[in-house]
Amino acid sequence: xxxxxxxxxxxxxxxxxxxxxxxxxxxxxxxxxxxxxxxxxxxxxxxxxxxxxxxxxxxxxxxxxxxxxxxxxxxxxxxxxxxxxxxxxxxxxxxxxxxxxxxxxxxxxxxxxxxxxxxxxxxxxxxxxxxxxxxxxxxx
Amino acid sequence: xxxxxxxxxxxxxxxxxxxxxxxxxxxxxxxxxxxxxxxxxxxxxxxxxxxxxxxxxxxxxxxx
Numbered sequence: 001x002x003x004x005x006x007x008x009x010x011x012x013x014x015x016x017x018x019x020x021x022x023x024x025x026x027x028x029x030x031x032x033x034x035x036x037x038x039x040x041x042x043x044x045x046x047x048x049x050x051x052x053x054x055x056x057x058x059x060x061x062x063x064x065x066x067x068x069x070x071x072x073x074x075x076x077x078x079x080x081x082x083x084x085x086x087x088x089x090x091x092x093x094x095x096x097x098x099x100x101x102x103x104x105x106x107x108x109x110x111x112x113x114x115x116x117x118x119x120x121x122x123x124x125x126x127x128x129x130x131x132x133x134x135x136x137x138x139x140x
Numbered sequence: 141x142x143x144x145x146x147x148x149x150x151x152x153x154x155x156x157x158x159x160x161x162x163x164x165x166x167x168x169x170x171x172x173x174x175x176x177x178x179x180x181x182x183x184x185x186x187x188x189x190x191x192x193x194x195x196x197x198x199x200x201x202x203x204x
Binding site: 078134 | 156166167171173177178184
């Protein structure tokens with residue numbers, strides 16, 4: 001992760017961890033889909049298998065937490081924390097509006113993984129906005 | 141909070157990158173401090189104090 005165009009030792013380790021967890025997620029999801037398609041598990045076994053791809057996704061959240069603990073540059077850490085707050089707020093706002101629409105007007109639920117994608121999109125946009133707001137001149 | 145970090149840095153002929161290296165922070169952090177977008181923590185303020193050889197209250201101006 002590069003914050004404000006800066007890569008720190010902690011952010012390099014974060015990138016490595018994210019690469020591992022994302023690769024794991026893709027491999028596990030592919031495996032689970034194949035198993036469900038061909039072996040047709042059901043009942044508690046199906047639930048147990050379906051939960052497996054969630055583990056690397058949770059590990060991604062854990063990697064963010066570890067990054068915040070490891071980041072020594074306090075300004076970069078602040079930018080990341082603000083971006084996480086923006087991502088959380090954006091996600092909650094969309095979910096609560098969707099919940100109200102579903103309960104009152106019978107609107108459909110959001111597609112699967114919307115919350116996951118939405119969180120990281122808002123997180124990324126918030127980082128970009130703050131990066132633009134703190135551009136440094138080359139001659140400074 | 142307003143401060144005199146840029147002025148003190150320029151007096152010594154240092155670039156933002158030079159100061160960032162001495163403080164062991166990113167250049168973006170130095171820029172954010174100089175422009176008043178970010179107030180450093182006490183440990184970082186003391187580091188600046190030692191580096192410039194000045195008391196903290198002469199570098200950071202109380203925003204009256």
